[in-house]
Amino acid sequence: xxxxxxxxxxxxxxxxxxxxxxxxxxxxxxxxxxxxxxxxxxxxxxxxxxxxxxxxxxxxxxxxxxxxxxxxxxxxxxxxxxxxxxxxxxxxxxxxxxxxxxxxxxxxxxxxxxxxxxxxxxxxxxxxxxxxxxxxxxxxxxxxxxxxxxxxxxxxxxxxxxxxxxxxxxxxxxxxxxxxxxxxxxxxxxxxxxxxxxxxxxxxxxxxxxxxxxxxxxxxxxxxxxxxxxxxxxxxxxxxxxxxxxxxxxxxxxxxxxxxxxxxxxxxxxxxxxxxxxxxxxxxxxxxxxxxxxx
Numbered sequence: 001x002x003x004x005x006x007x008x009x010x011x012x013x014x015x016x017x018x019x020x021x022x023x024x025x026x027x028x029x030x031x032x033x034x035x036x037x038x039x040x041x042x043x044x045x046x047x048x049x050x051x052x053x054x055x056x057x058x059x060x061x062x063x064x065x066x067x068x069x070x071x072x073x074x075x076x077x078x079x080x081x082x083x084x085x086x087x088x089x090x091x092x093x094x095x096x097x098x099x100x101x102x103x104x105x106x107x108x109x110x111x112x113x114x115x116x117x118x119x120x121x122x123x124x125x126x127x128x129x130x131x132x133x134x135x136x137x138x139x140x141x142x143x144x145x146x147x148x149x150x151x152x153x154x155x156x157x158x159x160x161x162x163x164x165x166x167x168x169x170x171x172x173x174x175x176x177x178x179x180x181x182x183x184x185x186x187x188x189x190x191x192x193x194x195x196x197x198x199x200x201x202x203x204x205x206x207x208x209x210x211x212x213x214x215x216x217x218x219x220x221x222x223x224x225x226x227x228x229x230x231x232x233x234x235x236x237x238x239x240x241x242x243x244x245x246x247x248x249x250x251x252x253x254x255x256x257x258x259x260x261x262x263x264x265x266x267x268x269x270x271x272x273x274x275x276x277x278x279x280x281x282x283x284x285x286x287x288x289x290x291x292x293x294x295x
Contacts, residue, residue, distance in 0.1 A: 084148030111152025
């Protein structure tokens with residue numbers, strides 16, 4: 001497995017009894033990248049993140065994080081030491097204040113950045129004397145992110161990091177992630193249903209569907225490879241032989257995945273009246289890749 005990758009999996013699997021949550025997941029996330037991890041509800045994103053952290057036992061396949069084997073107990077402990085994780089459960093004890101929690105957490109991380117902790121405590125408007133457990137859902141999300149950002153981690157694994165945040169704080173959070181990568185070379189791997197935010201900061205996208213990888217590529221390459229080709233004919237559109245073609249009257253809409261030129265050439269050979277090639281947004285690519293279901 002490559003030393004240039006922060007995360008690498010090959011045919012990773014996880015079963016819960018007879019149910020397969022992850023069915024052969026293959027990922028490649030370069031160090032220093034920001035990778036959006038996308039999929040419908042139930043696609044296996046949270047289970048994957050927990051396997052990468054060693055919080056859920058792997059059923060089959062291989063996986064490495066920061067060059068360390070996720071299935072090895074000793075190496076998995078080292079992964080957790082070097083990784084900042086924000087999971088779905090963002091609950092904290094009621095008996096501890098924000099300031100006390102920061103001091104407590106700092107003791108476990110030699111690379112803790114008190115300057116970042118204070119910067120984001122102020123930016124996220126977290127009162128130092130407030131009970132961590134009594135904070136609102138959005139404020140707990142901010143606090144969980146602060147703890148991950150300040151620990152000096154080489155890798156951040158984030159499960160819905162902007163969930164419950166207002167637009168202003170969401171923007172603050174996204175920019176904080178970008179700054180962390182630029183200043184410290186941190187790798188960020190995060191799941192999100194907020195596709196606009198993912199498209200704003202990610203340079204790589206991995207899409208999973210039913211526990212399998214359907215896309216894992218640089219965002220620029222991904223968007224360059226997908227095109228919507230709209231063709232208008234004088235009469236009924238002919239059969240072009242592409243599975244992704246959709247007919248609407250005299251118009252044929254074809255999703256191109258790296259073969260737009262071939263589609264255009266075939267359409268012109270069949271005397272298409274007009275040909276229009278358009279780029280796709282990340283949302284459109286996601287819906288096409290994950291069978292068009294709601295995320």
